[in-house]
Amino acid sequence: MDPKVNGQIQKEWVWLIAMYLFLGGVGSGAYVIAAVNGLFGDGLGLATSIGLWISFPALGIGSACLLVDLGSPLRAVLAGVKVGSSWIARGFWVISLFMVVAFVHTVLVHFTEAPNATLVGVLSIVGMVLAVGTMAYTGILLGASKGIPFWRSGAVPVVFTISALVTGHFSIMIGMGLLGEAAAMAEPLRVMAAEAAVLVVLELLAILFFLQQAFTQPDARESAERMLRKTLFVVGYFVLGLAAPLVLMLVLYYGMSEAGGGGIAGVAGLGALLGLAGGLILRWAVLACGALPTLNIAGFEFRRIGRPKTLRPDIGLMPPQ
Amino acid sequence: MIGSTELETGMPRYGMVIDLKRCYGCFACNMACKVKNHTPPGVFWSRVLKGETGTYPNTVRQALPVLCMQCDEPSCLEVCPTGATVKRPDGVVIVEKDKCMGCKYCFMACPYGARYSVEKWESYFPEGIPLSPYELFTKRAWEEKSGVGVATKCDFCLDRLAEGKEPSCVLACSANARTFGDLDDLESEASILIRRHRGTVLNPELGNKPKVYYLPPR
Numbered sequence: 001m002d003p004k005v006n007g008q009i010q011k012e013w014v015w016l017i018a019m020y021l022f023l024g025g026v027g028s029g030a031y032v033i034a035a036v037n038g039l040f041g042d043g044l045g046l047a048t049s050i051g052l053w054i055s056f057p058a059l060g061i062g063s064a065c066l067l068v069d070l071g072s073p074l075r076a077v078l079a080g081v082k083v084g085s086s087w088i089a090r091g092f093w094v095i096s097l098f099m100v101v102a103f104v105h106t107v108l109v110h111f112t113e114a115p116n117a118t119l120v121g122v123l124s125i126v127g128m129v130l131a132v133g134t135m136a137y138t139g140i141l142l143g144a145s146k147g148i149p150f151w152r153s154g155a156v157p158v159v160f161t162i163s164a165l166v167t168g169h170f171s172i173m174i175g176m177g178l179l180g181e182a183a184a185m186a187e188p189l190r191v192m193a194a195e196a197a198v199l200v201v202l203e204l205l206a207i208l209f210f211l212q213q214a215f216t217q218p219d220a221r222e223s224a225e226r227m228l229r230k231t232l233f234v235v236g237y238f239v240l241g242l243a244a245p246l247v248l249m250l251v252l253y254y255g256m257s258e259a260g261g262g263g264i265a266g267v268a269g270l271g272a273l274l275g276l277a278g279g280l281i282l283r284w285a286v287l288a289c290g291a292l293p294t295l296n297i298a299g300f301e302f303r304r305i306g307r308p309k310t311l312r313p314d315i316g317l318m319p320p321q
Numbered sequence: 322m323i324g325s326t327e328l329e330t331g332m333p334r335y336g337m338v339i340d341l342k343r344c345y346g347c348f349a350c351n352m353a354c355k356v357k358n359h360t361p362p363g364v365f366w367s368r369v370l371k372g373e374t375g376t377y378p379n380t381v382r383q384a385l386p387v388l389c390m391q392c393d394e395p396s397c398l399e400v401c402p403t404g405a406t407v408k409r410p411d412g413v414v415i416v417e418k419d420k421c422m423g424c425k426y427c428f429m430a431c432p433y434g435a436r437y438s439v440e441k442w443e444s445y446f447p448e449g450i451p452l453s454p455y456e457l458f459t460k461r462a463w464e465e466k467s468g469v470g471v472a473t474k475c476d477f478c479l480d481r482l483a484e485g486k487e488p489s490c491v492l493a494c495s496a497n498a499r500t501f502g503d504l505d506d507l508e509s510e511a512s513i514l515i516r517r518h519r520g521t522v523l524n525p526e527l528g529n530k531p532k533v534y535y536l537p538p539r
Binding site for chain 1: 341370371372373374383385387396399400401402403404405420421422423424425426428429430431432433434438440469470471472521523524527529535537538539
């Protein structure tokens with residue numbers, strides 16, 4: 001293995017951390033949608049119920065991904081020690097508390113005959129605050145990393161927060177399509193499709209803002225260009241993870257008012273699945289394109305040196321050793 | 322740039338000066354660090370980068386030795402969730418391996434790429450070849466000092482400092498490009514070099530206040 005060279009992408013945080021950030025977003029996003037729906041919508045309707053059932057397991061599996069990625073998982077109990085300065089420590093407490101609230105909320109509304117409405121309301125509000133904290137944390141965690149210029153942008157928490165809402169929303173739509181009676185779900189899914197379309201447009205604007213910000217700083221610009229050269233990002237996120245779900249949601253809302261419940265559930269499920277995959281690809285791409293900053297001194301730049309793809313012995317050009 | 326905070330405590334504030342005019346990129350510091358600290362494959366507490374400037378054919382190459390900058394405002398310390406990263410009173414930033422959970426957040430916080438970790442200790446030789454007595458010794462030494470699954474980094478060879486010796490990279494530098502000393506001692510050679518030759522630090526705009534200074538290459 002070669003020594004680290006500034007300008008190279010970081011290789012320590014890859015898929016497991018992407019899963020951690022993604023599932024943290026799905027769990028918190030689904031909880032917010034469920035809690036809002038529960039407080040201002042249909043009480044314990046199917047959407048609320050599914051959102052609550054998604055949040056705790058998603059957060060649990062996401063946290064397990066982080067644990068697996070740790071070099072010394074048994075010391076994870078120390079993760080909350082330096083809450084005064086470390087965002088991982090703050091996130092540890094926010095996510096831990098959120099998981100407790102989400103679990104209690106889910107159990108309370110599903111397994112008690114007549115849950116106390118005031119208690120449910122308080123849990124919903126506290127849970128929503130913690131859920132928003134979790135959504136933002138997944139972006140702030142990266143934004144506070146001084147060693148990766150690409151991530152050091154206020155746009156990252158914005159992108160991840162909106163993406164968390166989008167993926168949480170889509171995960172509930174998938175649950176409704178799978179668990180609900182097709183005919184009864186047709187209208188709620190169409191309404192949710194309209195909401196999802198608005199959220200996807202907001203995410204599109206946020207990601208464009210993030211890229212625009214990145215292009216204003218040389219090191220971040222190189223990372224952004226690297227990200228835009230990745231086929232998985234362009235096709236998997238922009239085309240299949242944003243554009244396709246947006247089109248499908250608009251078709252669902254405007255073009256399928258007369259369609260049967262099965263067709264609506266199918267289109268909603270397909271769009272939502274693509275949107276969920278896009279959310280994971282987004283986080284992976286942001287992680288996988290983060291690079292150490294160029295070191296500068298006295299006019300010299302010390303960074304990754306391009307290695308020629310083909311040797312040109314005829315002109316004496318050899319790859320750097 | 323010489324700080325005065327530690328003057329009151331009577332503790333030294335260790336730092337290093339690297340004269341880029343003298344460094345010719347021989348990698349002796351790199352190798353000396355590896356031999357002294359028994360770092361396994363892929364771990365480079367001391368590195369040498371190569372940079373260039375100018376337009377062909379008028380170009381100049383320059384070597385840049387890099388190690389942990391032992392920052393006065395270390396961003397790795399700020400982000401460490403467990404308190405494993407500590408700044409000692411003498412200014413050396415260390416990792417207490419028994420507290421590190423291996424989250425690698427410090428890797429993302431350090432703009433100088435100074436931190437490394439290994440998931441398992443590996444030999445420099447292909448698998449299947451029995452470990453030599455020297456390798457068994459280095460394996461044990463690495464596990465005692467750093468270990469697997471935790472963040473590791475240069476500590477200015479603290480054990481050598483305790484014996485009144487210089488860090489091994491300073492000793493190994495054949496061009497005498499490295500000078501180690503107390504930055505709070507205005508009469509130390511390191512302080513004098515920084516003042517006399519306008520020593521500067523890498524990427525000062527990041528605000529980490531590194532204690533590894535560089536004398537300009539020209």
